[in-house]
Amino acid sequence: MSFMPQWPNLRPRATDPLWFNVDKPIDDEEEVEKLETMNQAWKDRVKALYSDQIPIGKSASDFRGSEEEDDEEEEEEGEGEEEEESDTHEEEEEEFDEIDMEVSYTHQQQRSSPTDTPTDPVSIRMVTTSRYS
Template sequence: MFRPLFPALVPKAVDPFWFPVDKPCLDESEISALEADYNNWAQSVGDKDNAIVPIGKTAQEHYDEEEEEEEEEEVDDESDTNDDELDTDMVDDRDSADDIYLERSLSINTAVIEG
């Protein structure tokens, strides 16, 4: 068999140390286990600091404010039905830009006639 005396100076197309190839994973149970681990990790990251009290407040103050916000939301839900009627009344009471312009022009005309 023929052996070259000098090493080949042409680089390989793919260097196995730079591009390690993972063995294909075809087992569905292994994939589902990895997905479950990832979902558990993502959930734990989300729940990690969920109960931290803001700086400068005691735990009781923080929980009292949450209860007050919930009560305000309930009151807001009940008062939303009446807000629509009040909004239409306020729109009717306002003067339009044309009405204001006419009033000003009439007051100017009467001042000129009197003057």
């Protein structure tokens, strides 16, 4: 009399093709090179398709100017950058000058080292003056 096991054998057969195809050798460098080549071809195709179109926000005269004019403009911009920075700093300082702060203490202030006594609550209220009022 032959006896059948109650549970099936969970080990794979020695010739199961699913187990042998899992670890196929793959050349990662070749795959990356193929993807980079495809990406560069896509970029070149897009560049060729849309090279004659003018960018948004530019007019035809702005976009198709001579290279000499562009070089001159870049030189002029480089010279004026230092002046522009100083202007912006002055504007920022003016904005800070307009902010007034009022500080009120809840009790009489003591003159001592900050580490000697615990600090007491101080309320600070910012008052801004409007330019247009």
